[in-house]
Amino acid sequence: MNPSLSKFMLARTPKHILHPKPTMNTAIPLNTGATIPALGLGTWQSAPGEVKAAVTHAIEAGYRHIDCAYCYQNEDEVGEALQDVIKRGIVKREELFITSKLWCTFHTRTEEGLQKSLDLLKTDYVDLYLMHWPVPMNPNGNHPLFPKLEDGSRDIDHSITHIDTWKNLENLIKSHPEKVKAIGVANYSVKYLEKLLPQASIVPAANQIENHPLLPQQEVYDYCKQKGIHITAYSPLGSTGSPLFKDETVLEVAKKHSVSAGCVLLSYHLARNSSVLAKSVTPSRIDENRKLIALDDSDLEKLASIPKKDGIKRFVYPPFGVNCGFPDKTDGIDLSG
Ligand SMILES: NC(=O)C1=CN([C@@H]2O[C@H](COP(=O)(O)OP(=O)(O)OC[C@H]3O[C@@H](n4cnc5c(N)ncnc54)[C@H](OP(=O)(O)O)[C@@H]3O)[C@@H](O)[C@H]2O)C=CC1
Numbered sequence: 001m002n003p004s005l006s007k008f009m010l011a012r013t014p015k016h017i018l019h020p021k022p023t024m025n026t027a028i029p030l031n032t033g034a035t036i037p038a039l040g041l042g043t044w045q046s047a048p049g050e051v052k053a054a055v056t057h058a059i060e061a062g063y064r065h066i067d068c069a070y071c072y073q074n075e076d077e078v079g080e081a082l083q084d085v086i087k088r089g090i091v092k093r094e095e096l097f098i099t100s101k102l103w104c105t106f107h108t109r110t111e112e113g114l115q116k117s118l119d120l121l122k123t124d125y126v127d128l129y130l131m132h133w134p135v136p137m138n139p140n141g142n143h144p145l146f147p148k149l150e151d152g153s154r155d156i157d158h159s160i161t162h163i164d165t166w167k168n169l170e171n172l173i174k175s176h177p178e179k180v181k182a183i184g185v186a187n188y189s190v191k192y193l194e195k196l197l198p199q200a201s202i203v204p205a206a207n208q209i210e211n212h213p214l215l216p217q218q219e220v221y222d223y224c225k226q227k228g229i230h231i232t233a234y235s236p237l238g239s240t241g242s243p244l245f246k247d248e249t250v251l252e253v254a255k256k257h258s259v260s261a262g263c264v265l266l267s268y269h270l271a272r273n274s275s276v277l278a279k280s281v282t283p284s285r286i287d288e289n290r291k292l293i294a295l296d297d298s299d300l301e302k303l304a305s306i307p308k309k310d311g312i313k314r315f316v317y318p319p320f321g322v323n324c325g326f327p328d329k330t331d332g333i334d335l336s337g
């Protein structure tokens with residue numbers, strides 16, 4: 001290429017576009033040296049009886065990243081799908097990126113939590129293992145996953161902090177590198193990360209957070225970028241019953257590119273160099289969600305105007321009674337340590 005032309009093109013390259021032609025499997029680097037595929041299939045609230053077919057369809061359609069968690073209570077079926085596609089030669093295990101998460105009642109039992117997920121998923125290792133929330137809950141309470149006190153509030157385990165849990169995860173990956181390739185966190189705010197990082201010997205590979213144009217999460221996004229922590233966006237479509245598909249600004253950007261609203265909502269994260277999880281059990285939507293495009297600066301500016309107009313909206317906020325340090329939620333007890 002003519003050098004002066006290439007200089008001109010570089011100068012005009014919009015600053016956000018890091019992947020000019022993103023695909024669902026664009027490989028985004030993690031601080032471990034591994035990469036994470038841009039698009040993952042979400043499995044939260046994917047009902048047993050539906051999730052095996054959804055994961056099978058997704059992998060047959062080219063998805064290589066599946067997001068799971070012990071507390072979704074469907075890892076067994078996800079595992080059946082993984083076993084099936086591997087057995088049929090559709091994909092090799094090493095071509096897949098599987099994430100699972102340590103649930104809150106397992107913070108003192110990281111090895112047991114991991115092994116339960118590995119057994120259910122019928123795999124020897126996970127590519128990424130996340131602390132699901134920085135909130136330890138009583139492992140001996142009145143429910144194995146969601147223990148409650150007599151007053152109905154969640155039974156928090158005050159004998160351990162999220163920092164102790166992280167150290168347990170560090171020990172886990174050091175003692176079992178064959179079972180877990182990277183460790184990370186989810187639902188971490190700047191406040192909690194600022195307490196965690198000075199005590200950590202391993203910087204989390206990823207922070208999985210709710211993220212969409214109604215919740216841009218600029219503060220934690222910027223902090224994580226600065227610390228080399230990859231962001232994975234969850235509930236990018238606005239979760240179940242989302243208003244985002246009808247948002248006029250999202251539709252305006254979609255019209256400009258002749259794509260669907262969903263495509264804009266998923267592509268938003270690629271422009272930010274984040275990976276993104278889209279949940280669906282509907283084959284046509286699993287197919288549709290594969291399409292990612294490069295948004296430009298003007299698109300991102302338009303999308304950034306949505307919260308200025310409508311205010312921010314967080315769709316996922318479980319009743320832990322804990323102040324997680326989210327700027328928009330200040331109620332609850334502080335467990336940042
Ligand atoms: N770490 C954490 O704490 C959390 C992690 N997550 C992860 O992120 C994933 C995604 O987030 P989630 O909250 O599930 O929500 P999403 O934003 O992915 O939205 C899922 C909803 O959108 C519908 N949908 C999917 N594709 C389309 C489409 N193209 N057009 C119209 N509707 C569509 C789905 O319906 P249908 O399935 O019926 O097709 C479902 O109702 C989760 O599944 C989970 O893996 C999510 C929340 C918290």
Ligand SMILES: O=C[C@H](O)[C@@H](O)[C@@H](O)[C@H](O)C(=O)O
Binds near residue numbers: 318
């Ligand atoms: O990953 C999805 C969410 O974090 C989900 O696991 C929680 O919201 C959970 O249902 C809870 O009630 O605490």
